[in-house]
Amino acid sequence: MASSDATAVVDRPAHLAIGRVTRLLSEVRLATLALALVAALVAGTADGADLWVVLLAVPFSVFPALSWDARGALLSRSGILLACDLVTTVLVLLALSGEIMTVYAAATVALLGVLVGARLALVMALAIAMVLVYANALDATGTTWLVVAVGSLGVIAMAGAGSALGSWLRAQDVAAREAALAQVRRAATLERVRIARDLHDTAAGDLAGATMLSGTLLARLEREGADERTIALARQLDEACRAAHLDTRTALGELRRAGAMPVDDLVDACRRWTRDVGTPVELDVDPAYAEVDVELAGDVRAMVLELLENVRRHAGANRVEVEVRVSCGGLTLTVTDDGRGMDQVPPAPDLVADGHYGLQGIDERAAAWRGSVERGPAPGGGLRTRVTLALTPETVEAR
Incomplete structure (x- = not known):
């Protein structure tokens, strides 16, 4: 069972290392969208266009949350999807203003940091932070401005935090793979040694005995003057036994050598x-x-x-x-x-x-x-x- 688990870790796709955090951030974005939309509808500030913007943004969180294990490798490598996600984030921030959208912006930037690394995520974070400030600028007062400014700086910081988290998760996955690979190699080595021991105790011993008997039989037939055909058959039998014994010894050496450094x-x-x-x-x-x-x-x-x-x-x-x-x-x-x-x-x-x-x-x-x-x-x-x-x-x- 342990060997099977180790093999599963070795064969596991690399994108699964960030699967949990990717799903979590996607679910945070979905929950934030729902809360912001309900708040806007209750306040009467949302219109049909805002609803369409939200519906446009929902798939970019639903698909990673539901299908990351199967589609994560494709989603993380697609520059087009990442660019579209950035555009929809900007549209959502413009459509649904308020402090709650700072959470959506921070989750988006952290997700980008996990997926693409610090540099590209930082560029995207600056754009999102500027949109966040602009979206709240008309309604901002002194205290609100402080909240918006701090929130915008926090959004930018989330790019580095997401990148660091993604790097750590990938490093942990690599370490787990190396440990699992070492376990698989050790299990394979122990299995080879076991086979070599069993082969030595059974087939190798039997072939050694058969080789001695065939040699004795050939010598006796030659000594007693048997006909040439019988001696030829005995000689072929002796040669076959010796060859099989030599092959077995060679195989034993190869199996034993597998345990060496x-x-x-x-x-x-x-x-x-x-x-x-x-x-x-x-x-x-x-x-x-x-x-x-x-x-x-x-x-x-x-x-x-x-x-x-x-x-x-x-x-x-x-x-x-x-x-x-x-x-x-x-x-x-x-x-x-x-x-x-x-x-x-x-x-x-x-x-x-x-x-x-x-x-x-x-x-x-x-x-x-x-x-x-x-x-x-x-x-x-x-x-x-x-x-x-x-x-x-x-x-x-x-x-």
């Missing part, structure tokens, strides 16, 4: 390659890499190992540099060697045709993360491969 995992992979091949790898990893998604870290590790394997097979290099940098919204992996390089880097469509299946795999992994791959000569000779990835995949289904 991304930086430590990458360091361990480069250290193992250096030990096996003998070519030193200089690894430079951004500390922010420790916080990347587990799936992204797994793809980065796979790409590094594939590029190192290309160095081993083709480059004849004496040194390899691996650099990982994380920026706002993106990750850059750069692998540089001082080897022979490539006379001509084939274009992406020709990689498979030319037998570069590993390079094609790198391109496919990069595409899944909305990224790109650049290959070219390194300064001083050798080959440099730069992979740029987004921190979120192209589609959830693709992963």
Whole structure:
């Protein structure tokens, strides 16, 4: 249940962060309109034109109040709707004068601050405050002027208050998303470790036993002089058991590795390659890499190992540099060697045709993360491969 709740927070649309305050301010505007209209009708100062102005302004509060969850993203991004809301606010202030309309003006400016930020809301607040002063200027006396002036300054201040409230709510939503994402990652890691443990205790043990039996059977048949067809079948069985056992061990390693820290995992992979091949790898990893998604870290590790394997097979290099940098919204992996390089880097469509299946795999992994791959000569000779990835995949289904 906790994991499901965390996933819901991660997938929640961003506009919902300000949903409650948006609905509240819209309802305040509706209530203020109703009170001001009733007061004007009782006093006999309202006419048909004023009623039409109020009816024109009502939808700009009703729609956010009733349909923000479904339509909030559209409403908050529409400059036309915001401009029309400002115009109707000006018309309402001119049609229905009185202290109660100061509340309507303040709620409107606060709403604009929440939606569009301080700068634009302040410009709109100045216009609304000037209209508010003008609408009450004819009936103003000494005391009323003081109320109107203070109310107008308060309306302007509401632009900053609304903007600060919107920023705070969005920051809280981002923090909640990050915490939920961390919870989802932890749950996924624990699930992988559990699967690895169960796989080790069941299938891996059974395959290890089957491999020993198949090897024993093959040796006995060869020792007793069985016919070639029987020995061939026994050999195929032994090879199949060994391959299945090796695949299972590899899968266990991948599942166990999912619980490791991304930086430590990458360091361990480069250290193992250096030990096996003998070519030193200089690894430079951004500390922010420790916080990347587990799936992204797994793809980065796979790409590094594939590029190192290309160095081993083709480059004849004496040194390899691996650099990982994380920026706002993106990750850059750069692998540089001082080897022979490539006379001509084939274009992406020709990689498979030319037998570069590993390079094609790198391109496919990069595409899944909305990224790109650049290959070219390194300064001083050798080959440099730069992979740029987004921190979120192209589609959830693709992963």
